[in-house]
Amino acid sequence: xxxxxxxxxxxxxxxxxxxxxxxxxxxxxxxxxxxxLEELCMMAFRMLLEENDLxxxxxxxxxxxxxxxxxxxxxxxxxxLLCEAKVHDYLGLDLLPNLGIKTGGATGGSTLLTGAxxxxxxxxxxxxxxxxxxxxxxxxWTGNYYIASAACKDFETRLARNYASYxxxxxxxxxxxxxxxxRVRAAIAVKNRGYAVCSPYAQQAxxxxxxxxxxxxxxxxxxxxxxxxxxxxxxxxxxLCSEELAFKLTDxxxxxxxxxxxxTLRTGDRRPMRIPLLPNETEEDYRELxxxxxxxxxxxxxFESFGATRFAAYMAYRMAGVKNPIEDLDLVETHDAFTxxxxxxYGDVGLTLYGKxxxxxxxxxxxxxNPHTGxxxxxxANLSGGLLGTMHAVGxxxxxxxxxxxxxxxxxxxxxxGDPKLWERYGxxxxxxxxxLQVKNPRRGLAISHAGVGSHVVCSILxxx
Amino acid sequence: MADKxxxxxxxxxxxxxxxxxxxxxxxFGEEGTHYHTYGMLTPYFRGLGEGRLMATRxxxxxxxxxxxxxxxxxxxRADCPDCHQPMVWEQIKDxxxxxxxxxxxxxxxxxxxxxxxxYQVDVKIAGVCTIIKGYLLDRKPIxxxxxxxxxxxxxxxxxxxxxxxxxxxx
Numbered sequence: 125x126x127x128x129x130x131x132x133x134x135x136x137x138x139x140x141x142x143x144x145x146x147x148x149x150x151x152x153x154x155x156x157x158x159x160x161l162e163e164l165c166m167m168a169f170r171m172l173l174e175e176n177d178l179x180x181x182x183x184x185x186x187x188x189x190x191x192x193x194x195x196x197x198x199x200x201x202x203x204x205l206l207c208e209a210k211v212h213d214y215l216g217l218d219l220l221p222n223l224g225i226k227t228g229g230a231t232g233g234s235t236l237l238t239g240a241x242x243x244x245x246x247x248x249x250x251x252x253x254x255x256x257x258x259x260x261x262x263x264x265w266t267g268n269y270y271i272a273s274a275a276c277k278d279f280e281t282r283l284a285r286n287y288a289s290y291x292x293x294x295x296x297x298x299x300x301x302x303x304x305x306x307r308v309r310a311a312i313a314v315k316n317r318g319y320a321v322c323s324p325y326a327q328q329a330x331x332x333x334x335x336x337x338x339x340x341x342x343x344x345x346x347x348x349x350x351x352x353x354x355x356x357x358x359x360x361x362x363x364l365c366s367e368e369l370a371f372k373l374t375d376x377x378x379x380x381x382x383x384x385x386x387x388t389l390r391t392g393d394r395r396p397m398r399i400p401l402l403p404n405e406t407e408e409d410y411r412e413l414x415x416x417x418x419x420x421x422x423x424x425x426x427f428e429s430f431g432a433t434r435f436a437a438y439m440a441y442r443m444a445g446v447k448n449p450i451e452d453l454d455l456v457e458t459h460d461a462f463t464x465x466x467x468x469x470y471g472d473v474g475l476t477l478y479g480k481x482x483x484x485x486x487x488x489x490x491x492x493x494n495p496h497t498g499x500x501x502x503x504x505a506n507l508s509g510g511l512l513g514t515m516h517a518v519g520x521x522x523x524x525x526x527x528x529x530x531x532x533x534x535x536x537x538x539x540x541x542g543d544p545k546l547w548e549r550y551g552x553x554x555x556x557x558x559x560x561l562q563v564k565n566p567r568r569g570l571a572i573s574h575a576g577v578g579s580h581v582v583c584s585i586l587x588x589x
Numbered sequence: 590m591a592d593k594x595x596x597x598x599x600x601x602x603x604x605x606x607x608x609x610x611x612x613x614x615x616x617f618g619e620e621g622t623h624y625h626t627y628g629m630l631t632p633y634f635r636g637l638g639e640g641r642l643m644a645t646r647x648x649x650x651x652x653x654x655x656x657x658x659x660x661x662x663x664x665x666r667a668d669c670p671d672c673h674q675p676m677v678w679e680q681i682k683d684x685x686x687x688x689x690x691x692x693x694x695x696x697x698x699x700x701x702x703x704x705x706x707x708y709q710v711d712v713k714i715a716g717v718c719t720i721i722k723g724y725l726l727d728r729k730p731i732x733x734x735x736x737x738x739x740x741x742x743x744x745x746x747x748x749x750x751x752x753x754x755x756x757x758x759x
Contacts (some may be wrong), residue, residue, distance in 0.1 A: 125670070125671070126654065126671075127653070127654070263699075265696075265698050265699045266698070266699040267698075268697075268698035268699070269698030269699040269700055269701075270698075271698075272698050276664075277625070278627070278630070278664070278751060279664045279721070279722065279751050280722050280751075282701075282702060282703075282750055282751055282752055283703070283709050283722055283723065283724055283751070283752075284694050284697050284698070284701065284709055285697045285698030285699065285700055285701045286694065286696065286697045286698040286701070289692050289694050289697070289709055292692030293690035293691055293692050293709065293711050293722075294690065295692075296690050296691055296692060296733070297689070297690040297711075297733070300733050342693070342695050343695070343696075344692045344693070344694055344695065345692050345693035345695070346692075390664070390719075390722070391711070391720075391722075392689075392711050392719050392720030392721055392722055393664075393719045393720075395718050395719065421689070421713065427689070427690050427711070427720075
């Protein structure tokens with residue numbers, strides 16, 4: 125719809141608060157023939173139960189679980205329907221109920237949202253949220269076709285069969301509308317792939333330069349190879365609990381708020397509408413932007429922005445009492461499947477105003493250490509390495525992001541990234557130039573889980589309890 | 590490399606059931622063929638093969654958005670999302686517009702029927718509330734704002750898919 129009625133903008137009110145107490149993950153690889161899918165899920169599940177300093181034995185914790193939510197993006201990558209039942213059985217959770225959740229690239233976030241709703245409603249006191257993807261049974265270009273079936277089959281899929289080509293027109297339009305220097309996009313790839321160097325889970329970490337990104341092979345103009353995420357295999361998990369149970373399990377739980385939004389599958393079908401304002405914005409803030417749009421035949425959200433992200437943030441901020449994102453959030457994980465989606469998201473979630481996204485990135489506030497001031501950035505982004513540097517095993521992605529934010533809030537970045545034994549577990553050596561990416565005393569973090577060209581988005585806020 | 594983009598596909602087979610087209614996707618030979626219906630959008634695809642661009646419009650005076658005078662939809666929809674009433678078909682004569690966004694596709698996924706490289710273009714047409722995605726026949730450099738007109742693959746050349754409409758620089 126392009127005009128909301130009062131009922132459409134009701135802010136979710138959960139019956140009781142929801143807490144995260146543990147997270148787990150595998151490492152991520154483009155190809156992972158060493159393990160079957162359910163074996164990877166077991167790796168993430170064991171880490172969740174055994175390595176989060178919970179106050180009960182792992183099997184006691186398992187005995188508290190009464191509901192499971194599983195995220196998987198695409199059945200056709202593995203040719204396996206009901207993979208949820210195989211995983212559930214393999215983890216030894218029969219006969220408990222489970223639900224399979226599917227919302228494209230936002231599957232992980234939607235799975236987390238579903239688990240949170242189970243706790244919030246009283247359906248469960250302890251819910252496992254686990255996701256996975258196995259994209260290595262087919263060659264990359266066939267995988268690209270599979271993913272492009274998330275474009276419209278009747279009107280779009282035949283026009284590329286390569287998902288980057290549905291993102292690239294948005295990059296082109298955004299770039300021209302807001303006069304973006306492509307070096308800013310490239311800097312995002314350099315930053316996130318650079319942070320991935322410090323992650324033992326990362327699939328394509330690397331210290332690159334802006335020039336290297338820009339001189340790389342073009343995937344779909346203007347997006348270069350290093351600006352795009354890759355096919356990925358792995359699994360991630362989190363454990364959600366009621367308040368009472370959360371504090372029995374840990375002294376450091378994180379409170380969870382989550383909300384979603386959705387928009388058309390076809391970018392071009394997004395008709396113009398007014399920008400739903402975040403608590404820190406006024407109509408006046410966008411008077412010039414609307415005028416500028418008129419000049420350039422632009423529209424909101426059009427090709428430049430994600431209405432679903434804005435809607436999810438609109439709701440989640442009101443649930444969590446976030447009044448001014450740049451002041452109230454201490455870190456963020458964006459869905460940087462492409463450099464352009466990272467850039468676009470900063471306006472959608474209100475870390476800056478729409479139209480100022482480029483200035484926000486160049487301000488350095490999205491870095492752990494702001495290169496201009498040498499001090500911590502106001503809201504470091506994708507310290508996990510993001511999708512560009514670390515992983516996009518799609519059904520796991522939103523869960524992995526939330527888990528990384530959770531560990532940051534617990535002050536456990538070093539524990540989960542710096543232990544040489546952890547690197548050895550995945551057959552890697554901890555790099556000599558490893559450095560801690562722990563944010564100093566973070567209170568609140570945000571994770572954006574995002575599908576398609578913006579068809580589904582879940583915005584999750586984690587807050588130190 | 591030819592100046593104009595070619596397709597490397599054969600026409601998809603169609604089965605007609607009443608007025609509706611079923612498009613054949615032979616994924617695993619004849620027995621493993623998917624029969625994908627165009628449903629109430631069949632007039633659009635039939636129109637392309639006959640050189641006509643058909644769109645839909647809401648004419649319901651009680652529709653809160655169109656108020657009976659809606660803009661055209663392209664891709665078309667049988668039903669209006671704002672009032673849920675059936676829309677009406679209308680031909681866009683001599684369709685033309687301008688490039689609203691684009692990308693240069695260097696390489697497509699498995700099964701791509703368009704010869705790379707080519708421009709995938711999002712075309713804004715006056716009077717249409719949506720922006721339709723297509724492909725450009727020309728291979729010379731383009732920019733946002735360039736004017737284009739539609740061409741069609743008709744008769745024996747028709748593929749019975751969205752590839753039957755293409756765009757050319759004016």
